[in-house]
Amino acid sequence: MDFITVSNSALWIIVILQSIVIYALTRQVGVLFERVAPAGALAINQTIEVGAVAPNLALQSLASTLVDVGGKSKNNKSQLLFFVSPDCPVCKTLLPALKSAAKAEQSWIDLILASDGKQQDHAGFVKQYELSEYPYIVSELLGKSYGVAKLPYGVVIDEMGKIASMGIINSREHLDSLFEAKERNVASIQAYMQKDQHNEEKFVEVK
Known part of the structure; x- marks a missing residue:
């Protein structure tokens, strides 16, 4: 060789x-x-829980219109209540993705922006980031009613006025996970993944 x-x-x-x-x-x-794998939005909240009736409030927006948050939907659409702040860097980073998602999902959900702190320049914030087409509510009561402790935070309220999903939002994937959790009728994507893993373990072949 x-x-x-x-x-x-x-x-x-x-x-x-x-x-x-x-x-x-x-x-x-x-x-x-x-x-x-991405676990989705972290649903930390000590005030409200998924499946419970969402706090129903009628509040004035920055544009002086009355906005109904929660309650049974009049247009058969869900609501995405998204808490932001003019001094929140992560919020600003997420705004393009948030607006894109709101337009993509507008057939079944309405976006409502929420903030607090009357001393902040909310009007300037809305103008700079072109948010005028969405209701923008400045209300400390709203944040407390929904147990918001960290920003940015999102809450999906279904058409019947119940909390469908919620969580801290740090990325577009987290935002999409709120929609996915509602669609799958689970509290969060974490809960869905744990349930799915449990089902897989149940059907492991025994040799």
């Missing part, structure tokens, strides 16, 4: 071993991704 034949055989063995290693790593990465 000459040198070239030996070299080719060795190269083929190396290629095969590399393929096996890459395949094994790919499987491990897939398993790891499932374990650390």
Whole structure:
């Protein structure tokens, strides 16, 4: 057996071993991704809970219109109550994604922006980030009624006036998780993932 034949055989063995290693790593990465998959918006709240009737308030917006928050919907649409602040950097970063989501989902949900702190320049904030097409409510009572402690925070109220989902929103994925949780009728995506994992464990094949 000459040198070239030996070299080719060795190269083929190396290629095969590399393929096996890459395949094994790919499987491990897939398993790891499932374990650390985005958990969705973190639903921390000590005042309200998913499934409960949402606090029903009639409040004046920055544009001096009366806005009904909560209660049975008059247009058969849900509400996304999104709490922001002019001095919240994360809120500002999320606004483009929030407006995009509001337009994409406008057939079934209405966006309502909420804030507090009368000393802040809310009008300037609305103008700078082009938020005038959405109701913008400045009310400390609203934040307290919905148990909002951290920003940005989102609450989805279904068409029957009940809390469908809620949580701290730090990304577009977190925002989408609120919609997904409502659609799947679960308290949060975390709860759905835990339920799904439990079901998978129940159906593990016994050998």
